[in-house]
Amino acid sequence: xxxxxxxxxxxxxxxxxxxxxxxxxxxxxxxxxxxxxxxxxxxxxxxxxxxxxxxxxxxxxxxxxxxxxxxxxxxxxxxxxxxxxxxxxxxxxxxxxxxxxxxxxxxxxxxxxxxxxxxxxxxxxxxxxxxxxxxxxxxxxxxxxxxxxxxxxxxxxxxxxxxxxxxxxxxxxxxxxxxxxxxxxxxxxxxxxxxxxxxxxxxxxxxxxxxxxxxxxxxxxxxxxxxxxxxxxxxxxxxxxxxxxxxxxxxxxxxxxx
Numbered sequence: 225x226x227x228x229x230x231x232x233x234x235x236x237x238x239x240x241x242x243x244x245x246x247x248x249x250x251x252x253x254x255x256x257x258x259x260x261x262x263x264x265x266x267x268x269x270x271x272x273x274x275x276x277x278x279x280x281x282x283x284x285x286x287x288x289x290x291x292x293x294x295x296x297x298x299x300x301x302x303x304x305x306x307x308x309x310x311x312x313x314x315x316x317x318x319x320x321x322x323x324x325x326x327x328x329x330x331x332x333x334x335x336x337x338x339x340x341x342x343x344x345x346x347x348x349x350x351x352x353x354x355x356x357x358x359x360x361x362x363x364x365x366x367x368x369x370x371x372x373x374x375x376x377x378x379x380x381x382x383x384x385x386x387x388x389x390x391x392x393x394x395x396x397x398x399x400x401x402x403x404x405x406x407x408x409x410x411x412x413x414x415x416x417x418x419x420x421x422x423x424x425x426x427x428x429x430x431x432x433x434x435x436x437x438x439x440x441x442x443x444x445x446x447x448x449x450x451x452x453x454x455x456x457x458x459x460x461x462x463x464x465x466x467x468x469x470x471x472x473x474x475x476x477x478x479x480x481x482x
Contacts, residue, residue, distance in 0.1 A: 225328035226412065226449045231471055234413050234451055235324045236302040239268060243376065248286060251279055256290045260367045264294035270303040276310040284481045293482025299475045308475070316477035322453040323460045325468035329414060329443045329450050342403075342429040344437035347392040348385065350378050355401035356394055363420035388445045392418075393437045395430040403430035407438045414442035416452040419459060431462055 226234070241247060244258035251272035256265050265287040272279050287295045297316070299308050312318075347356060353374055361368045369377060384390045390408035394401055405419035416438055421431050439450055453474065454460035464470065 226326070228471070231326045231449065231451065232302060232324075234411065234415075235453070235471065235474075236269060236300045238415055238451070238453075239266075240417070243380070246290070252283060254283060254286055256292060260369075260373075261364075262366065263292060264296060265290060265292050267295060267297040268300065270300075270305065270307060272305065274305075276305045276307050279305065280307055280310050280314070284479070287481050293480060295479045295481050297477050297479070299477070301472055308477070311477040311479060314479060316479040318475060319478045320476040321456045322474050322476075323456055323463075324451075324453055324471045324474060325460075325463045326449055326451050326471060327466075327468040329439055329447050342395050342397055342433035344393045344395040344403075344433040346385075346437070346441065347381065347394050347404075350374060352394050352401075353377050353381065356392060356404045359401060359404050359420050359422060360418075362422055391441065393434055393441070395421075395433040395437075397425055397428060397430055400425075403434050405431075405434040405438060407442055409442070409445055409447055412446075412448040413451045414438065414445075414447035414449070416450060426458075431459060432466070435462070435466060 239253055239255065241255060242257055242261055244260070246256040248254045251270065251274065252267055253269040254265055254267050257263055267283050270279060283295055283297070297307060297311060299306070347353060357369045357374065360366060381392060388409065390406060392404060392406040395403040402425040403419070403421040406417050408415045408417065416435070419431060419434055442450060450468070452463055452468065454463040456473070
């Protein structure tokens with residue numbers, strides 16, 4: 225398994241660039257999200273010699289120049305300087321907290337059985353992608369993919385499975401698609417992301433099945449360490465019970481700038 229410092233560094237470097245996004249990576253990482261994901265700008269990964277207020281001024285200015293009015297910033301213990309106090313001083317709203325977890329991907333993790341009759345499967349076809357999108361739309365309140373978007377998602381997923389860089393799984397209860405989640409391999413880590421379960425089907429083992437299947441496939445693909453950021457209000461307790469160690473928290477703040 226990776227060392228603690230390697231885990232913390234990997235967690236800090238982890239960012240998502242949705243298809244159709246724009247980004248700037250100078251003193252901090254700024255990603256402009258496309259309208260399908262609600263728009264706005266996400267900030268993270270601060271590494272600057274300037275004061276916190278100056279770094280935040282830069283992030284706000286870039287957000288406005290992009291024509292956006294919302295900056296969402298994710299804190300991390302490795303940020304330099306730390307922007308959290310400055311965000312609070314300017315009235316930013318604390319909207320979310322995730323716990324950073326990691327565990328070795330060993331035989332025990334890979335062999336864990338799906339609980340409570342939930343069955344997880346690797347996503348490989350267009351019908352499964354439609355089911356995944358329906359879950360994501362309901363859980364994340366994002367816009368549904370059109371036919372072109374579904375096809376682009378399918379082509380991207382097919383290529384990633386062939387190269388063994390990332391993939392998705394879909395869990396069913398009594399045959400109904402109810403939960404999904406993805407993973408990406410990077411530097412021996414399996415980054416577990418995008419887990420979502422339909423609200424009416426939570427607490428019945430679907431998320432645990434998604435987690436177990438991702439660990440199983442990641443082990444086959446040669447990953448050493450599973451890394452995941454779980455919402456403290458939902459998935460974090462399940463992740464902890466699955467043998468993951470807690471390495472700290474990251475908090476999201478929303479600042480209206482327009």
